[in-house]
Ligand SMILES: O=C(O)C1=C[C@@H](OP(=O)(O)O)[C@@H](O)[C@H](O)C1
């Protein structure tokens with residue numbers, strides 16, 4: 001159990017600062033796998049200090065190929081690491097026991113494991129059918145080059161397969177079944193592969209990657225737009241703010257850069273600066289009352305909590321995958337928003353906020369459910385609530401270890417207890 005954080009903001013709600021965000025964990029985790037597959041031809045620039053990325057980097061450094069003894073590989077809470085390593089380890093010679101936290105053992109992996117088995121991998125389930133831990137014995141002997149895969153549970157399964165596709169003897173064609181979720185993450189995978197010299201074709205529900213060699217390249221990682229989202233929320237809740245975020249680009253590989261458009265309605269204007277972007281307080285203007293977050297599920301908590309704090313009864317769609325992330329994020333939001341009198345109710349996959357009873361007690365303790373995004377999405381409420389307690393403050397390390405320090409630099413007080 002880590003400490004709790006008591007967060008407050010004294011004085012005028014004015015914020016003028018610069019925050020240098022760490023590299024995107026999604027980009028870094030892909031870059032690490034691509035670099036490993038390319039056997040060092042592909043280098044990575046601006047590596048993230050996100051714990052999930054550090055974990056994946058250490059695993060890739062420490063595993064030994066062809067070792068006759070079984071190696072245990074523990075990803076902790078890192079979902080992308082679990083999914084990407086399932087594919088990566090299945091093609092390596094050797095025997096691996098791939099495991100993670102208690103929560104990881106509840107996050108489904110069967111769709112990916114069965115697809116890999118259909119291609120020729122030797123994978124079995126260590127505990128519950130369809131869930132980690134996994135037992136992998138490689139190398140995969142390919143006997144199929146086309147596989148059907150459900151697209152509506154997690155895009156990470158597709159990304160994991162696409163990254164190993166070029167080193168498979170026969171390449172790989174994915175036939176996607178159902179509506180593909182989190183599409184920008186699949187595009188990010190294909191774009192980064194392309195930067196590393198790997199071509200693909202995508203037509204209708206089929207994505208094909210032929211057998212190919214990686215070329216020398218340096219993958220330059222952009223700061224994390226999901227992390228930027230918490231600063232958008234802070235600007236939306238402040239009375240007056242001007243916040244610069246260096247190195248964020250206009251055109252991003254990250255789908256979460258959509259926060260820029262979404263937050264215009266919440267009164268946050270984004271302009272380009274010499275070396276990045278600047279967020280400024282502007283008029284709020286809620287024209288759209290329904291927001292579809294299917295392409296950017298990691299923004300859901302930020303946006304829903306911010307809308308609740310502003311008393312806006314918005315409706316959200318595309319939240320189906322939130323139940324299998326670090327926690328059941330819909331349930332966690334419902335529990336914690338009730339502490340400020342707000343409900344989030346579902347009707348036919350539409351989730352609507354009701355803020356009629358919104359109120360801000362002097363002190364509220366929010367549980368974080370071993371979910372970094374719960375802590376970071378609720379912390380901005382310290383602009384509305386005198387004292388906000390976020391339990392288990394270390395959760396933020398998963399993607400944004402400097403979060404509390406950055407808050408202090410922006411004028412918040414963060415006390416550990
Ligand atoms: O590929 C990735 O880097 C990710 C894809 C998304 O997951 P799903 O595809 O499961 O929605 C996202 O929620 C996760 O944080 C990172």
Ligand SMILES: C=C(OP(=O)(O)O)C(=O)O
Nearest residue numbers: 077078079080298325326
């Ligand atoms: C869902 C997330 O991560 P992962 O699936 O990699 O654990 C996240 O960072 O919000």
